[in-house]
Amino acid sequence: MTAMIEIRGVRHAYQTADGPLQVLDGLELTVDEGGFVAVVGPSGCGKSTLTRLIAGLMKPDAGEMLLHGRPVQGPRSTVGMAFQNPVLLEWRTILQNVMLPLEIVPAKTPRRQQEERARYLLSLVGLDGFEDKRPSELSGGMRQRASLCRALVHQPEVLILDEPFGALDAFTREDLWQTMHRVKENEPFTGVLITHDLRESIFLANQVVVLSGRPARTQYVLDVPATGPRDLEHLYTAEASEMLTVLRHQIEVAQGRAPAEDTATPAPPPGSAAQGMQ
Amino acid sequence: MAYVPVPVTKPRGVAMARSKAVGKALVSRSVMAPLAAIVVFVVLWELLVQANGWPDYVMASPSDLPPAYARYWDLFLVMGWQTLWRTVVGLVLAVVVGVALGMIMGFSRLMRDALYPLLVGFNAIPKATVVPIVALMFVGAHDFNTILIAFMISFFPIAVSISIGLSTLEPEYRDILRALGASQSTIFWKIALPKTLPEFFGAMKVAVTLAFIGTNLMEIVSPHGRGLGALFDSGKTNSDYPLMFAVLIALAVLGILLYYVVVALEKIFAGWAERTPT
Numbered sequence: 001m002t003a004m005i006e007i008r009g010v011r012h013a014y015q016t017a018d019g020p021l022q023v024l025d026g027l028e029l030t031v032d033e034g035g036f037v038a039v040v041g042p043s044g045c046g047k048s049t050l051t052r053l054i055a056g057l058m059k060p061d062a063g064e065m066l067l068h069g070r071p072v073q074g075p076r077s078t079v080g081m082a083f084q085n086p087v088l089l090e091w092r093t094i095l096q097n098v099m100l101p102l103e104i105v106p107a108k109t110p111r112r113q114q115e116e117r118a119r120y121l122l123s124l125v126g127l128d129g130f131e132d133k134r135p136s137e138l139s140g141g142m143r144q145r146a147s148l149c150r151a152l153v154h155q156p157e158v159l160i161l162d163e164p165f166g167a168l169d170a171f172t173r174e175d176l177w178q179t180m181h182r183v184k185e186n187e188p189f190t191g192v193l194i195t196h197d198l199r200e201s202i203f204l205a206n207q208v209v210v211l212s213g214r215p216a217r218t219q220y221v222l223d224v225p226a227t228g229p230r231d232l233e234h235l236y237t238a239e240a241s242e243m244l245t246v247l248r249h250q251i252e253v254a255q256g257r258a259p260a261e262d263t264a265t266p267a268p269p270p271g272s273a274a275q276g277m278q
Numbered sequence: 279m280a281y282v283p284v285p286v287t288k289p290r291g292v293a294m295a296r297s298k299a300v301g302k303a304l305v306s307r308s309v310m311a312p313l314a315a316i317v318v319f320v321v322l323w324e325l326l327v328q329a330n331g332w333p334d335y336v337m338a339s340p341s342d343l344p345p346a347y348a349r350y351w352d353l354f355l356v357m358g359w360q361t362l363w364r365t366v367v368g369l370v371l372a373v374v375v376g377v378a379l380g381m382i383m384g385f386s387r388l389m390r391d392a393l394y395p396l397l398v399g400f401n402a403i404p405k406a407t408v409v410p411i412v413a414l415m416f417v418g419a420h421d422f423n424t425i426l427i428a429f430m431i432s433f434f435p436i437a438v439s440i441s442i443g444l445s446t447l448e449p450e451y452r453d454i455l456r457a458l459g460a461s462q463s464t465i466f467w468k469i470a471l472p473k474t475l476p477e478f479f480g481a482m483k484v485a486v487t488l489a490f491i492g493t494n495l496m497e498i499v500s501p502h503g504r505g506l507g508a509l510f511d512s513g514k515t516n517s518d519y520p521l522m523f524a525v526l527i528a529l530a531v532l533g534i535l536l537y538y539v540v541v542a543l544e545k546i547f548a549g550w551a552e553r554t555p556t
């Protein structure tokens with residue numbers, strides 16, 4: 001399988017009033033084509049910074065960022081983004097909002113087909129019938145669904161999700177996890193999901209990357225064996241609870257609340273579920 | 279190309295039939311209530327003057343007004359038109375310059391820091407002191423003087439509202455388009471400008487009243503002036519109290535007219551920002 005996203009030794013610092021703030025320091029991340037990676041880490045460690053680098057909105061100070069084997073020079077139309085804040089434009093209908101990227105990206109298909117695709121995506125996330133509504137008429141979960149459609153409408157190679165379900169209540173969030181699986185089954189994107197919900201990370205992704213506290217490095221990588229749509233019950237299996245325990249411990253290490261030597265277990269044999277980095 | 283928001287013509291989320299009935303009730307209330315208030319006001323005014331037996335050189339009563347209008351009707355039309363068009367031209371200038379300044383300050387932190395104190399200081403100067411200076415500087419150039427004052431007095435709120443609207447735009451709004459490679463001007467036309475329209479119209483409601491005051495100040499102060507202000511001044515010179523009061527009423531009518539034109543434009547272009555009360 002070829003790598004869609006390759007990040008090697010990336011460093012990034014923000015220039016602030018109190019001098020440079022090192023945010024990323026030697027970050028490593030590889031996402032295979034069609035893969036779905038969840039990134040977790042302490043608050044403020046640099047996860048959103050990472051998404052902005054992948055999207056080409058900023059340049060790293062050092063290190064290599066490759067998308068489809070080519071270095072990221074700047075923004076590209078092959079990326080789709082969705083955030084915790086759905087940022088829908090209130091003066092447009094839902095359909096017009098979803099079609100917004102098509103006004104920027106050079107058209108690949110005729111207009112009628114574009115609209116059909118937008119409508120198809122809306123029905124995929126369960127928003128059929130809401131095409132002509134305004135964002136203010138939708139609930140928070142519905143707005144987030146629409147925002148997801150907008151991120152996908154131009155058929156991006158890479159979908160970047162920065163805590164998209166973070167502001168939703170637990171039931172709506174779980175509902176959207178199922179929607180996300182349905183979308184992933186039907187759309188061929190490679191995904192990067194930033195989240196602070198460990199259950200979400202193992203439920204949606206096929207790999208979970210734990211970042212250390214600021215400045216962020218890749219601290220731990222966990223492979224999730226299960227693939228494809230699954231029931232929520234899956235989160236209550238022994239396998240899932242084992243993964244959650246490992247991840248929770250890694251987060252505590254990243255936050256500096258647990259000693260790091262626990263992670264220095266001998267490298268697990270290849271093919272096992274968990275593997276420590278460095 | 280600018281994206282012109284589609285006007286919201288129907289109240290949202292209400293069944294059509296009911297919304298029509300509600301709309302009718304609201305219209306009749308919003309027309310009848312102010313009319314009733316005006317009638318009560320006029321009757322009280324008349325009664326006050328009658329009860330005290332004031333002659334018309336102390337206080338004009340409403341019954342003095344129709345004769346005054348009848349005598350000077352042609353003058354009212356000519357002068358009213360002069361006041362109106364000069365106010366509107368001054369206001370249009372204020373919009374052009376105010377929006378330009380607002381954009382400069384909204385997009386560049388440096389320019390905001392540099393220009394803001396200057397603008398605040400300029401705005402703090404009471405315009406009543408500037409009026410005689412301008413009147414003397416460009417003596418005889420009535421139209422120019424008047425438009426200049428109307429402009430100077432009204433561009434500030436517009437510049438401030440645009441700059442605040444642009445500089446407080448959440449970064450995610452920018453990012454969804456920037457990540458696709460959209461240019462700054464595309465982001466401005468598609469997102470930043472429509473998003474600041476509600477604030478812009480809020481400022482316009484202030485600016486239109488200010489411009490009107492500016493026009494009248496200049497008309498009253500400048501010698502051999504034009505417009506309703508000059509008519510007021512001639513009434514003052516001749517101790518023609520009914521004429522002075524008639525001018526005041528005419529000014530009020532024009533002021534209301536201008537204000538509601540702005541309200542109508544707001545409904546058309548920023549109606550989406552209005553939430554139906556629940």
Ligand SMILES: Nc1ncnc2c1ncn2[C@@H]1O[C@H](COP(=O)(O)OP(=O)(O)OP(=O)(O)O)[C@@H](O)[C@H]1O
Pocket residue numbers: 014015016021023042043044045046047048049050214
């Ligand atoms: N534009 C900026 N200028 C200066 N510092 C910034 C800027 N953006 C972020 N930072 C700082 O960089 C650090 C990492 O920010 P980032 O938003 O990437 O964190 P995060 O991991 O996404 O946090 P959270 O989980 O709370 O969303 C934070 O300490 C933040 O204060």
Ligand SMILES: [Mg+2]
Pocket residue numbers: 047048049162
């Ligand atoms: Mg973040």
